[in-house]
Amino acid sequence: MKKLTVIAASLGWDAVERNRAGRMAGLSFEPRDGVFPGVTCVAQATLRTGLPPAEHGMLCNGAWIPELRKPLFWEQSSALVKGRRVWEDLRAGGGTVGMFFFQQSLGESVDAIVSPAPIHKHGGGMVMACATKPADANGALEKCFGRFPLWRYWGPLASPKVGRACIDWFESFTAIHDVDEAYLYLPTLDYAAQKHGPGSRADRAAFAELRRQLERLAGICGKRGAELSVQGDYAIAPVSAPPVSPNALLRKAGLFSTRTVAGMAYPDFHNSAAFAMCDHELCILVGDARQKATELLLATGDYEAAEDGILLAKEGSWCDYRWWTDGREAPDFASHVDIHNKPGFDPRELFFFCRGLPKGTHGRSRPVAASV
Numbered sequence: 001m002k003k004l005t006v007i008a009a010s011l012g013w014d015a016v017e018r019n020r021a022g023r024m025a026g027l028s029f030e031p032r033d034g035v036f037p038g039v040t041c042v043a044q045a046t047l048r049t050g051l052p053p054a055e056h057g058m059l060c061n062g063a064w065i066p067e068l069r070k071p072l073f074w075e076q077s078s079a080l081v082k083g084r085r086v087w088e089d090l091r092a093g094g095g096t097v098g099m100f101f102f103q104q105s106l107g108e109s110v111d112a113i114v115s116p117a118p119i120h121k122h123g124g125g126m127v128m129a130c131a132t133k134p135a136d137a138n139g140a141l142e143k144c145f146g147r148f149p150l151w152r153y154w155g156p157l158a159s160p161k162v163g164r165a166c167i168d169w170f171e172s173f174t175a176i177h178d179v180d181e182a183y184l185y186l187p188t189l190d191y192a193a194q195k196h197g198p199g200s201r202a203d204r205a206a207f208a209e210l211r212r213q214l215e216r217l218a219g220i221c222g223k224r225g226a227e228l229s230v231q232g233d234y235a236i237a238p239v240s241a242p243p244v245s246p247n248a249l250l251r252k253a254g255l256f257s258t259r260t261v262a263g264m265a266y267p268d269f270h271n272s273a274a275f276a277m278c279d280h281e282l283c284i285l286v287g288d289a290r291q292k293a294t295e296l297l298l299a300t301g302d303y304e305a306a307e308d309g310i311l312l313a314k315e316g317s318w319c320d321y322r323w324w325t326d327g328r329e330a331p332d333f334a335s336h337v338d339i340h341n342k343p344g345f346d347p348r349e350l351f352f353f354c355r356g357l358p359k360g361t362h363g364r365s366r367p368v369a370a371s372v
Contacts, residue, residue: 002225002226002227002229003178003179003180003181003182003220003221003224003225003226003227003318004087004180004181004226005049005181005182005183005184005224005226005227005228005229006182006183006229006230006231007185007186007195007217007228007229007231008043008044008047008102008184008186008233009185009187009188009189009210009212009230009231009232009233009236009288010040010187010189010193010232010233010234010235010236010275010362011210011230011231011232011233011366011369012034012190012198012232012234012235012236012366012369013029013031013032013232013235013366013367013369014198014366014367014370015089015198015203015207015235015236016029016031016237016369018198018199019204019208022186024211024215024230025212025214025217025218025228025230026218027214027218027228027230027371028366028372029230029369029370029371030369030370030372031367031368031369031370032076032232032272032283032367032368032369032370033296033365033367033368034232034233034234034235034349034365034367034368035052035053035324035365036053036186036307036364036365037053037059037060037279037306037310037363037365038047038101038233038234038235038305038362038363038364038365038366038368039060039061039234039279039280039282039345039362039363040060040061040233040234041060041061041103042058042059042060042061042106043056043233043234044102044104044185044189044233045057045081045097045103045104046085046086046102047183048081048086048087048102048183049081049082049083049084049085049086049106049231050086051082051083054136055082055083056081056082056083057080057081057082057083057285058080058081058104058311059310060255060277060279060282060284060345061073061074061103061279061320061345062277062279062343062344063075063076063080063347064262064277064284064286065330066136067291068344069265069269069270070269071198071275071277071286071340071343071344072133072340073128073340073342073343073344073345074103074214074221074339074340075104075105076103076105076106076115076117076162077104077106077107078104078105078106078107078108078109079107080104081104081312082232085108085109087110088109089180089202090180090181090358091109091110091111092279094255095181096111096112096179096180096181096311097110097111097112097179097180097181097182098110098111098112098113098172098173098174098177098179098181098182099113099114099115099174099181099182100112100166100169100182100184100185101114101115101116101166101182101184101185101186101187102115102183102184102185103185106131110133110135110179111133111176111177112132112133112137112173112177112179112181112182113131113132113133114131114132114137114138114141114169114173115131115132115171115292116148116149116150116153117129117130117131117296118150122218122243126152127146127147127152128149128150128184129147129148130148130169130332132173133322134177135339137173137176137177138307140176141169141172141173141174142372144168144172145165145168145169145172147167148165149297150168151163151266152165153187154339155337155349155350156186156337156349156350156352157225158187158189158190158191158350158353159190159315160188160189160192160205160209160210161209162187162188163186163188163209163210164213165212166187167182167184167186167213167216167217167220168188170182170184170220171220174220174224176317177331178224182226184217185318186210186213188209188210188213189205189206189207189236191339191350192205192206193206193236194236194347194350194358194359194360194361195350195351195356195358195359195360196359196360197238197239197353197359197360198236198237198360199238200359203360204248208298208349209347210360210367214228214230219299221301223291226260227369228371229370229371230370230371231368231370231371232369232370233368234362234366234368235358235366235367235368236361236362237281237315237316237319237360237362237364237366238271238316238317238359238360239316239358239359239360239361241316241317242317242355242357243303243313243317243318243319243320244300244303244313244314244318244319244320245319245320245322245323245325246276246278246283246293246297246303246311247275247276247278247317247321247323247344248294248322248323248325249272249296249297249300250275250296250297252288252321253296254273255272255273255274255287255289255292255293255296256273256274256275256323257271257272257273258323260329263328263329264329264330264331264332265323265324265329265330265331266331267323267343272287272291273287273288273289273292274286274288274289274290274292274293275287275343275372276293276297276311276319276321276344277282277321277343277344278319278320278321278344278345279319279344279345279363280318280319280345280347280361280362280363281312281314281317281319281361281363282306282310282311282313282319282364283310283311283313283319283363284309284310285297285309285310285311286309290309294309297311298311301314302314302317306322312363312364315364317361318347318361318363319344320344321344321345322334323342323343334354335353335354335355335356335367336349336353336354337349345359358368
């Protein structure tokens with residue numbers, strides 16, 4: 001049985017064409033239809049189940065929890081992804097599987113795991129750490145490389161070079177706990193295209209970095225006797241228009257409620273009739289009045305209807321989770337990286353104090369690249 005390593009990256013076909021990269025690391029690439037919604041957790045859930053989002057249950061990078069009446073973003077429990085895993089037959093026959101930096105991998109039915117899992121301190125700040133399976137692998141990796149540089153993984157200091165750290169940990173881990181089938185997420189292309197725009201100088205440099213990282217991975221896989229496969233998660237498109245703010249409109253219409261604490265407006269989901277979970281180009285409407293909310297938003301002309309309960313901002317725009325228009329009402333989490341407290345994805349976190357606007361976005365189904 002030949003080993004297999006699958007790389008997931010935000011590799012749109014347009015980026016391959018733009019960089020004339022039909023061949024990289026000894027691999028040939030071809031375009032394939034991207035999953036919809038075209039965001040990280042959805043694409044990676046489809047990759048490991050072979051199922052569409054309606055069946056595996058991940059509709060965006062967050063999930064509405066009816067029992068809690070609140071959205072939770074970037075939760076990492078594997079139980080959020082429904083359906084049979086593509087590796088189940090392999091493991092049933094005695095084969096081994098590992099997941100490295102994949103979303104929703106904690107508690108997964110695999111033999112090896114590395115997942116970012118920082119500890120948030122009570123006094124503010126965080127301890128950079130990863131969760132691993134076996135648990136003692138984290139200590140061994142930290143002895144070699146120090147704590148995983150999560151400040152490079154997301155936020156204003158995020159860098160395409162963080163992919164090198166992902167590969168360092170992957171190579172060292174598999175040297176001790178090798179697996180027959182490995183899944184590795186490389187966030188290398190995410191940051192520059194979102195922050196500076198697809199085709200920007202920074203984006204071209206990030207693509208050159210990805211090429212070098214894939215060449216290194218090809219060498220590692222060759223030594224391990226593993227075949228290398230690269231799959232695009234989604235494609236990033238340029239931003240050419242201001243963002244839309246569905247929750248600000250729903251609040252004005254009396255459908256979304258807030259409560260004021262120390263002058264700041266926090267969401268009151270228990271008394272809200274509708275709320276928009278914003279994630280890049282799309283928003284998912286939840287609540288008893290979601291049909292009324294849908295009609296209200298579509299009437300503005302700033303949105304397009306996608307699937308049931310899912311709207312897309314007009315091409316070139318994106319959906320901002322914010323519900324306030326007066327900056328004095330902004331909650332305390334609004335001005336910094338706080339991916340679990342914010343009830344929506346915030347690309348402004350790529351800028352210091354969240355004082356910037358992204359020049360790239362994703363969410364629509366666009367052609368992605370895959371190795372053949």
